[in-house]
Amino acid sequence: MGRRLLLGVALLAGIVTPGAWLEAAPRKAAVETKFTLGWVGDEPTLRVEGRGVKFFKRVGRDKVAIRVEVPGDVVELEAEMNGAVRIGRQGRFLRLQMKDHFEASIAKVQKLTVGSRALDGLEGLVASLQADGRQEARSVMTSYALLHAVRGSAGPIAAVAATVKAAATGRSVRAASTAREETPFACWAEYAVNMVDYVVEFNSCVDSYWWIPGWPAVCAFQFTVQAELAWFWVLSCSGGMPV
Numbered sequence: 048m049g050r051r052l053l054l055g056v057a058l059l060a061g062i063v064t065p066g067a068w069l070e071a072a073p074r075k076a077a078v079e080t081k082f083t084l085g086w087v088g089d090e091p092t093l094r095v096e097g098r099g100v101k102f103f104k105r106v107g108r109d110k111v112a113i114r115v116e117v118p119g120d121v122v123e124l125e126a127e128m129n130g131a132v133r134i135g136r137q138g139r140f141l142r143l144q145m146k147d148h149f150e151a152s153i154a155k156v157q158k159l160t161v162g163s164r165a166l167d168g169l170e171g172l173v174a175s176l177q178a179d180g181r182q183e184a185r186s187v188m189t190s191y192a193l194l195h196a197v198r199g200s201a202g203p204i205a206a207v208a209a210t211v212k213a214a215a216t217g218r219s220v221r222a223a224s225t226a227r228e229e230t231p232f233a234c235w236a237e238y239a240v241n242m243v244d245y246v247v248e249f250n251s252c253v254d255s256y257w258w259i260p261g262w263p264a265v266c267a268f269q270f271t272v273q274a275e276l277a278w279f280w281v282l283s284c285s286g287g288m289p290v
Contacts, residue, residue, distance in 0.1 A: 080176065082183040084288065091282045093186055098175060100168040104190055104275075111275035113190050120164040124194060126272050132197060136160060145197070145268045150261045153199035160198060169194070177206075182288055185210060186278055193271035201253070201267035207274070208246050234284035238277065245273055 080097030087105060095102040101116040113124045123140075125133040130145040132152075136159050143152040160166060173191045176184040188210075192203040252266035282288070 080172070080179075080184075082181070084183065089283065091279055093183060095172070095183070095187055098168065098172045100165070100172045102169065102172065102187060102190070104186070106275050106279040108279060109276065111190075111193075111272065113194070115165045115169045115194075117165045117168040122160060122163055122165045122194075124197065126193060126197070126268070126275070128269075128272055128276060130268070132156075134159065134197060136163060136165075145265055149265050153197070153261055153264060156198050166194065189271055189274045189278075192267065193275065196264050196267035196271055199261060199264045201263040204249065204267045204270060207271075208249070231285040231287075234281055238281045238284075242274075242277070245270060 080095060083094040085092045085094070090105055090107045092106075093102075093104045099117055101114075103114040103116075105112045109129075110125060110127045113126075115122045121137060123135045130147075131142075132145055133140060133142050134156055135141070139159065141155055141159055143155065145152060169191060173188055176187060185207075188203070188207060192207050195201075195203045249266055249270040252269070253263045256262040256266065
């Protein structure tokens with residue numbers, strides 16, 4: 048199940064239909080927001096600048112690191128599939144386990160991040176990207192949902208799940224060419240299929256534990272971290288973004 052877990056939630060980053068891919072370029076958000084994809088070693092990175100916000104993400108095999116910055120405020124997050132979280136603001140950090148004492152952990156994170164201008168800025172950035180079909184924009188939305196999950200809210204996951212369902216009705220887009228044994232199309236197709244499975248797992252988690260205060264946020268945390276790690280897997284497998 049390990050590889051599947053890693054694979055599946057990647058669709059959060061967003062497999063898009065050919066039509067959506069062609070539509071994305073003219074949108075206003077595409078003009079105002081700058082996306083830069085890169086690599087640090089064998090780990091993909093994403094830098095985004097727009098609406099006065101600087102966003103950075105680095106994804107490895109088992110950990111995602113996120114940084115959101117506006118003038119005067121910085122929020123950083125590192126999250127692992129085993130539930131370990133390190134979150135900081137302005138140089139002050141908390142370390143916690145999402146599945147242990149989650150109510151107390153969420154309360155600490157809420158206290159640390161209350162009034163954060165960086166997170167408010169990210170809210171505005173994400174709102175401007177809602178209609179943007181690019182993979183990079185969907186990846187920002189995934190990180191946004193992860194930050195909400197760590198703060199105790201599973202709400203933004205609904206938009207991500209809707210993207211997954213919409214993508215499942217179309218065909219995945221071919222990725223950049225690669226010399227790997229696995230073809231780009233196979234990488235993205237497997238990614239899409241498994242993503243749907245992860246939506247099912249998330250809904251099952253919520254349905255099973257909705258009555259426990261805060262637990263939907265734990266389900267959301269697992270789902271979004273899986274998505275972030277799948278971003279690493281699919282880009283490594285396919286050799287690049289879809290074209």
